[in-house]
Amino acid sequence: MNQVHENLKKSCQDALLALQKLNKGEYKDILSKLEWCLGSYEYDHNPTGLFEYGIKSLDILKNAKTRQPKLVTKKVIDNLEKSILNFSEN
Numbered sequence: 001m002n003q004v005h006e007n008l009k010k011s012c013q014d015a016l017l018a019l020q021k022l023n024k025g026e027y028k029d030i031l032s033k034l035e036w037c038l039g040s041y042e043y044d045h046n047p048t049g050l051f052e053y054g055i056k057s058l059d060i061l062k063n064a065k066t067r068q069p070k071l072v073t074k075k076v077i078d079n080l081e082k083s084i085l086n087f088s089e090n
Contacts, residue, residue, distance in 0.1 A: 004083075004090045005047040011076075011083035012038060012050045015057040018076045022064055030056060047087065054084050 016034045019027050034057060037049035058080050065072040 002047075002090075004086050005041075005045065005050075007079075008047055008050050008054060008083040008087050009038065009041055011080040012054050012057065014076045015054065015061060015080050018061055018072050019057065019064075021071055022068065027060065030060060051084065051087050054080055054087075058084065 012034055016031065016038070019031055019034070030053065033049075033053050037053050041047055041050055058077065061072050061077050061080070065074075065077060
């Protein structure tokens with residue numbers, strides 16, 4: 001399995017957990033999309049959805065961090081950013 005894809009999967013799993021901790025109804029759509037993409041990746045190993053929704057999650061997490069800095073760790077954001085960058089360069 002491709003390590004870049006696996007890192008993206010792990011970062012998206014961490015992003016999903018961080019979004020769940022925020023416990024806001026406004027994130028229901030991105031949560032369901034991320035969950036679906038993670039399940040889909042497990043089935044077919046196609047990381048396209050993880051990349052797409054990883055980017056969307058990153059924007060949401062960055063905004064949430066400015067409003068609620070203690071609920072979103074810098075590590076989650078940094079790892080997701082790095083995984084997305086590595087995937088786009090791959």
